[in-house]
Amino acid sequence: MPKKPLTPLLALMLGVALVLTLFPIFWILMTSIKPPTDWNTSPATWVPSDPTLINFRTLFDPEAIGAFGVGGVSESATAAVFGSLLTSITATLIAVCIGFFAAIGLSRYAKINRFTPLMILSGRMFPPAAIAVPFVIIFATVGLIDTYAGLIAIYVAITLPFATWMLKSFVDEVPREVEEAAMVDGRSRMAAHLTVTGPLIKGGLFATTLFIFILNWSEFMFALVLSYTNIETIPVRLSKYVTATAGTLYGVQAALAVLAMAPLIVAGFLIQKHLARGMTFGAVKR
Amino acid sequence: MTQTPKLELVNLHKKYDGGSVVAVRDLSLTVGAGETLAILGPSGCGKSTTLNMIVGIEAPSAGDIRIDGVSVLDQAAGQRSVGLVFQDYAIFTHMTVAQNIAFGLSVRGMARSEIKRQVGETAEMLGLSSQLNTRADTLGGSELQRVAIGRTLVTKPALLLLDEPLSNLETEMRATMRRELRRLQKEIGLTIVYVTHDQIEALSLASRIAVMSEGRLRQCAATHIVYEQPAHTFVAGFIGEPPMNLVLGAFETDANGARFVAEGLQVALPQALGPRQGQGILGLRPDAIRLSEAFGDSFQADVLLVEPRGAETVITFGIGGAQMKATVPAHYSPEVGTRVNVVFDPARAAFFSAETNYNLMETTP
Amino acid sequence: MADKTLHTAALRIEPAPQERATSDSTGGSTGAKIARRRCKRFAMGLAAPGQLISIFVLVVSLLVALVMSFTLWSPTRGSLFDATFEGLFNYEELLIYDTRFLEAVGRTVAFSVICLSLELVIGLGLALIFLREFKGKSALFSTLLTPMMVMPVVVGYTFWMLFQSNGPINQISMFLFGASPAWFQSAGLAWTAVIVTEVWHWTPLFFLIMLSGLNSIPENPVRAAVILGASSRQIFWRVVLPMLKPIIIVALVIRAIEVLKLFDEVFMLTRGGPSTSTETISLYIYKLAFQDFQLAYGAAAAFLVLIGTLVMVHVLLAPVRDQLLGRNN
Numbered sequence: 001m002p003k004k005p006l007t008p009l010l011a012l013m014l015g016v017a018l019v020l021t022l023f024p025i026f027w028i029l030m031t032s033i034k035p036p037t038d039w040n041t042s043p044a045t046w047v048p049s050d051p052t053l054i055n056f057r058t059l060f061d062p063e064a065i066g067a068f069g070v071g072g073v074s075e076s077a078t079a080a081v082f083g084s085l086l087t088s089i090t091a092t093l094i095a096v097c098i099g100f101f102a103a104i105g106l107s108r109y110a111k112i113n114r115f116t117p118l119m120i121l122s123g124r125m126f127p128p129a130a131i132a133v134p135f136v137i138i139f140a141t142v143g144l145i146d147t148y149a150g151l152i153a154i155y156v157a158i159t160l161p162f163a164t165w166m167l168k169s170f171v172d173e174v175p176r177e178v179e180e181a182a183m184v185d186g187r188s189r190m191a192a193h194l195t196v197t198g199p200l201i202k203g204g205l206f207a208t209t210l211f212i213f214i215l216n217w218s219e220f221m222f223a224l225v226l227s228y229t230n231i232e233t234i235p236v237r238l239s240k241y242v243t244a245t246a247g248t249l250y251g252v253q254a255a256l257a258v259l260a261m262a263p264l265i266v267a268g269f270l271i272q273k274h275l276a277r278g279m280t281f282g283a284v285k286r
Numbered sequence: 287m288t289q290t291p292k293l294e295l296v297n298l299h300k301k302y303d304g305g306s307v308v309a310v311r312d313l314s315l316t317v318g319a320g321e322t323l324a325i326l327g328p329s330g331c332g333k334s335t336t337l338n339m340i341v342g343i344e345a346p347s348a349g350d351i352r353i354d355g356v357s358v359l360d361q362a363a364g365q366r367s368v369g370l371v372f373q374d375y376a377i378f379t380h381m382t383v384a385q386n387i388a389f390g391l392s393v394r395g396m397a398r399s400e401i402k403r404q405v406g407e408t409a410e411m412l413g414l415s416s417q418l419n420t421r422a423d424t425l426g427g428s429e430l431q432r433v434a435i436g437r438t439l440v441t442k443p444a445l446l447l448l449d450e451p452l453s454n455l456e457t458e459m460r461a462t463m464r465r466e467l468r469r470l471q472k473e474i475g476l477t478i479v480y481v482t483h484d485q486i487e488a489l490s491l492a493s494r495i496a497v498m499s500e501g502r503l504r505q506c507a508a509t510h511i512v513y514e515q516p517a518h519t520f521v522a523g524f525i526g527e528p529p530m531n532l533v534l535g536a537f538e539t540d541a542n543g544a545r546f547v548a549e550g551l552q553v554a555l556p557q558a559l560g561p562r563q564g565q566g567i568l569g570l571r572p573d574a575i576r577l578s579e580a581f582g583d584s585f586q587a588d589v590l591l592v593e594p595r596g597a598e599t600v601i602t603f604g605i606g607g608a609q610m611k612a613t614v615p616a617h618y619s620p621e622v623g624t625r626v627n628v629v630f631d632p633a634r635a636a637f638f639s640a641e642t643n644y645n646l647m648e649t650t651p
Numbered sequence: 652m653a654d655k656t657l658h659t660a661a662l663r664i665e666p667a668p669q670e671r672a673t674s675d676s677t678g679g680s681t682g683a684k685i686a687r688r689r690c691k692r693f694a695m696g697l698a699a700p701g702q703l704i705s706i707f708v709l710v711v712s713l714l715v716a717l718v719m720s721f722t723l724w725s726p727t728r729g730s731l732f733d734a735t736f737e738g739l740f741n742y743e744e745l746l747i748y749d750t751r752f753l754e755a756v757g758r759t760v761a762f763s764v765i766c767l768s769l770e771l772v773i774g775l776g777l778a779l780i781f782l783r784e785f786k787g788k789s790a791l792f793s794t795l796l797t798p799m800m801v802m803p804v805v806v807g808y809t810f811w812m813l814f815q816s817n818g819p820i821n822q823i824s825m826f827l828f829g830a831s832p833a834w835f836q837s838a839g840l841a842w843t844a845v846i847v848t849e850v851w852h853w854t855p856l857f858f859l860i861m862l863s864g865l866n867s868i869p870e871n872p873v874r875a876a877v878i879l880g881a882s883s884r885q886i887f888w889r890v891v892l893p894m895l896k897p898i899i900i901v902a903l904v905i906r907a908i909e910v911l912k913l914f915d916e917v918f919m920l921t922r923g924g925p926s927t928s929t930e931t932i933s934l935y936i937y938k939l940a941f942q943d944f945q946l947a948y949g950a951a952a953a954f955l956v957l958i959g960t961l962v963m964v965h966v967l968l969a970p971v972r973d974q975l976l977g978r979n980n
Contacts, residue, residue: 003784010780014791017777021795024809024851027819031812042817125960126713127912129936130953133946134715157707218802220915225941235804239919242808250812257805268800269793341878364880376871380893389889390879434875441879 025261031254032056039250055255077256080237084260086148087223087233088216091155096209098156099163104193106164107171124162128221131158136225146228154222159212166211170204171197207271214264234260290355291316292477293340293445298349300335300501309335311501313349317445317477317494323506324480324492328524332501337447337481341370353444369438373450375430377437379423383414386422386433390441408440411473412466428459435470446478452487464490485525489513497521514571515636519643522569522636528600531575531610533568534640546637550606551585551628553635558647565640574634575612577601577626584627589620603628720951741951751927752952755935756959762842762931763910766849767903773850774857775899779887781862799855807919810848814920838928841921845929848916857902864898865891897971904967911960932956 006014031039033051059077135154136145144150174197182196198205220235227236238260241253293316300310310332317323325333338344340351342363350357358366378386384405391401409415412432417425422433431451438446451467452460468491471478480491488495489509496506497520505517516522522530535548539561546553546568553568578584590609591602599619601612605628612628620626637646723737745752777795781788798806813820814834821831834840868891876886914933917923923930923938930938932952940949 003782006780006783006785010783011785013776014780017795018791020851021798021855023819024806024813025797025801027813028805028809040817043822044815044818046819125908125912125964126957127933127936127953128914129933129940130716130950130956131712133719133940133950133953134712137715137946138712214800218804220802220804220918221937235802235915238804238808242811242919253808254812257808260805261801264800264802265797268796272793272796343874343877363877364882368878370875370878372871372875374871376869376875378872378876378890378893380896389876389881393876393879393881393885393889437875437879 028254028257028261031250032258034251034254036251055251056259058252059255059259075237075240077234077237077259080232080234080256081259083148083232084217084234087151087155088213091152091159091216092209092213094152095156095159095163095212096167096205099160099167099208100198100205101193102160102164103167103171104197107168129225132222132225135222139226145226146230148231151223151226151231151233154226155216155219158222159215162215163208163212166208167201167204170201170208174200210267210271214267217260217264289319291352292319292321292354293317293479294350294352294355295336295340296350296352298336298339298351299347300332300339300344301347308501310339310346313498313501313503315496315503315506317479319477320471320475321494322471322478322480322492323494323496324482324488325496325498326482326485326488326524327498328483330500331498333481333483333498334449336498337370337449340445340447340479341368342366367441367444369441369443369446371431371434371438371446371448371451373453375434375454377422377425377430377433380421382419382421383409383425383433384418387414387436387440389437404440408436411439411470412436427455428463431455431463432466439470439474439476444477446476448478448480450482450484450487451480451491453482453484467491486527489525495525497524499524514634515645515647516569517645519567519569519638522638526571528572528611528613530636531568531570531572532638533570533608533610535566535568537562537564537566539563546635548606548608550587550608551630553630553632555637556632556635556647559637566646567638567640567643569636569638570610570630571634572600572611572613574631575610575614576629576631577603577612577614577618577620578629584629587626587628589622589624589626592619592622594619716950716953719947720954722947724947741948742955744948745952745955751930752932752935754927755930755932756956758929759911759913759931759933762846762849762913763907766846766853766910767906769846769850770854770857770906771861771899771903773854774859775861777854777858778861778865781858782865796855796859798852799859801852803852803915804919806848806852807916810844810851810916811920814844835921836925838925841925841929845917845920848920849910849913852916853906853910856906860898860902861895864895868894900967900971904964907963907967908960911956 027046030045030047032055033053034045034048035050035052035054038045038048038050059081062076139145139150144153178200179193179196218235219233220239223231223233223236224239227233234256238253238256241249241256295313295315298310298313299308301308313332313336315323315325325336327333335344339346342358342361342365345359351359353366353368358368378389381389387405387408388401391404396404405418406415409418412435414429414432414436417429422430425433431454435446435448448467452463455463467478470476478492480488482488492509494506494508495512497504497512497516497518499520505512505521507517512521513525516525516530519532522532533548533551535546537555538545538547544555544559544561546555546566548568555562577587585605587603587605587610589601589603593600593602594616597616598613599616601614601620603610603612603626638644639646720741721736721738723735723740781792801809812818815821816831816833820834825831832840834844872890872894873886876890881889912933913931914937917929917931917934918937921929923934936949936952936956939945939952
């Protein structure tokens with residue numbers, strides 16, 4: 001049956017949805033390019049008449065904002081940006097690698113019992129604050145607290161089930177015969193998986209990687225709890241900006257927020273097709 | 287005294303893509319009340335499009351569709367009093383059998399007690415009474431089909447359409463279903479239109495067959511006429527297994543009469559066709575050919591292939607430049623490569639124009 | 652003669668092991684069995700590191716937390732291993748005496764129900780609109796999905812800015828209603844702010860899943876319903892929606908698990924305030940563990956949440972479990 005076109009009412013509703021969706025993002029973008037004079041006006045300024053990149057510069061050079069007569073930001077965000085990049089990228093790559101092999105193992109060889117999905121899900125049901133506690137204790141004992149290695153280890157641990165399950169749903173779609181054909185051709189099992197299965201789920205690998213990256217990049221609680229002086233990630237820095245400056249350095253905070261958002265929106269855009277699958281543990285395939 | 291036909295298709299056209307694709311071209315058909323008609327054709331012939339137009343899912347580009355004499359073009363698909371049983375039955379799997387059958391009535395706001403009664407009657411008629419409260423997703427193929435039929439019958443449609451009714455059933459089920467459908471039709475006097483690509487389905491279910499190809503109606507006639515005197519070479523080649531043999535040749539007329547001549551064979555033309563000249567096509571059903579000892583009008587042929595098929599054997603032979611098939615009783619199996627004598631039954635021969643492909647005999651539509 | 656019998660006897664011994672193998676439950680010759688065993692070992696080798704890490708993290712940390720929850724330990728009291736076993740003291744305290752905990756639970760559950768309902772309805776509504784044909788659909792689709800890509804901390808921060816007394820929301824509200832509420836000063840308003848934030852953030856996920864679900868519904872039953880005379884509304888409620896049920900439940904469960912743990916956005920928006928009126932369970936546990944250092948107590952609270960969530964998931968998923976597992980396997 002031919003699809004019906006939009007009625008004016010529906011088009012209006014879509015328009016409203018669009019505006020509501022973009023408005024907060026628009027706001028934060030605008031704020032990030034506002035000069036300090038526009039930060040806290042009453043009524044608020046929507047679009048700055050004098051847009052500037054000073055806020056972004058201040059993130060890396062705390063005194064830059066002084067040029068506008070505002071007190072400098074206490075710390076620069078360079079460490080946070082570096083920290084986020086380091087932990088997110090490393091943890092993601094490790095998780096995807098281990099997850100890839102685990103996914104193959106689960107998909108091709110082992111028998112899944114009915115409880116595996118539940119086990120994985122229950123890992124995510126636990127309030128993170130409480131999981132953080134044992135980790136703090138263990139890490140303190142082992143000396144991993146306030147280190148990037150420790151944070152990476154936690155990120156790998158909590159995203160691994162997710163990565164495994166998501167990759168498994170992609171590996172499931174590749175017929176076994178393909179690998180068996182490669183093995184008949186003389187390749188070893190391991191080589192077969194690497195050279196045949198891997199490329200076949202390229203899209204899935206890519207999507208899973210970006211998805212796990214998004215999770216790691218956005219992670220807040222563990223970073224907050226495990227970082228003191230030596231390590232920092234962007235979400236932590238953002239919350240510190242808000243508390244430290246009593247929330248008055250809007251422009252700089254907004255600039256950091258924009259910086260934080262950017263990779264996510266790009267990544268999200270790239271993996272759109274696989275979002276439904278990722279967000280629901282493979283229960284819903286697009 | 288002619289009754290108003292149940293269904294009339296009048297010069298139906300259906301174009302897509304601004305006219306570049308013509309799915310149905312100038313289709314005209316009538317179906318009388320209580321008749322069973324099969325619309326038969328290969329995929330892409332336009333039969334599914336025609337089905338959709340009758341039901342109302344698609345609108346024709348030109349032409350009219352009338353049910354009980356009244357045009358239904360301005361009525362939406364739900365208002366037309368036409369029932370459709372889908373090829374995959376399209377049952378509401380989350381509902382019980384009773385709820386499925388009741389659906390068409392309950393959306394019309396009928397009283398619950400009345401619905402229950404009618405559903406009960408319909409279920410009784412289809413042998414589903416014991417399963418009224420079973421969830422539909424636990425049923426097997428033929429039961430699902432009966433639910434689908436019940437679902438449409440209960441709304442008392444003027445016309446019932448079935449899309450490839452036997453294709454999803456296993457062979458044993460098909461015979462049963464065929465009997466069921468014929469019994470239903472006799473009991474209720476329903477007008478049924480089948481849409482199918484399977485000529486055996488058409489031959490066994492319907493009293494009249496409308497053969498379509500490339501969007502056009504090639505022939506619409508009683509089953510035996512379509513079989514014996516196909517109106518078009520397409521029909522000849524489509525119906526029957528193996529299909530009718532078609533041989534290109536020429537018509538000759540001389541003092542001895544008119545005949546059809548091709549390399550290695552000739553057949554006398556029937557009186558009705560009169561004297562004529564020019565190219566033509568001979569059509570002969572494989573079961574109208576006999577292989578035997580030489581006598582009288584027999585012709586020489588070389589056996590090319592022998593395919594045993596249980597009670598019968600299909601023999602492919604070459605005669606002159608053409609290849610033909612004959613269906614003979616199984617006990618007669620010549621060796622491949624031998625010469626045999628071939629006799630045709632001239633009364634069953636059909637002749638087609640080489641230019642238009644249409645049967646030269648005027649057959650009643 | 653003797654040689655021959657010996658010879659045949661030797662020959663007869665050979666087939667016997669294979670015969671035994673075929674009468675085995677796994678069947679097949681010994682050769683195949685060995686290959687299969689090698690297969691399994693290989694599989695174990697592949698999946699092992701992953702499984703080990705997962706097990707280590709989940710089980711060990713849960714165990715530590717569990718043990719802790721049965722003590723009254725706090726870091727100021729020395730090593731955990733020296734703490735005494737106090738039985739269900741913490742749990743009793745939480746469930747019977749700790750009104751703040753119970754309130755947090757009630758609040759979080761109510762909040763979750765409201766948010767999920769709104770997200771479902773709006774998401775489904777948008778998905779239904781997207782079933783129609785119009786220009787710029789895919790661009791609009793991508794755009795509408797962006798909110799769920801933004802990190803929770805940023806979302807919390809952004810809406811904190813938007814809800815400021817001199818912020819744009821108050822400007823618009825002044826323009827439309829002549830009122831400029833102080834969003835963070837009263838419980839009800841603070842709640843509304845949190846709900847708006849959460850709904851903005853995650854409705855796109857429901858939109859995505861619902862659209863995916865709607866597109867996967869088979870066409871023919873819908874057509875059959877049309878031909879039987881059902882109106883669009885009847886078709887939606889009686890045919891489409893029941894078919895969507897499994898997907899709706901999956902989406903609700905997945906989001907429910909996450910929303911019950913809600914921390915980041917509330918942390919940025921209200922810190923749980925004013926006073927404790929927007930304190931979610933996660934915030935309370937965070938406070939217990941990292942501000943009051945009552946780690947054991949916090950661990951006990953977390954376990955109660957875990958059990959509650961497990962029960963909820965089990966109950967919600969029950970009607971569709973077979974379908975889901977069938978699909979996943």
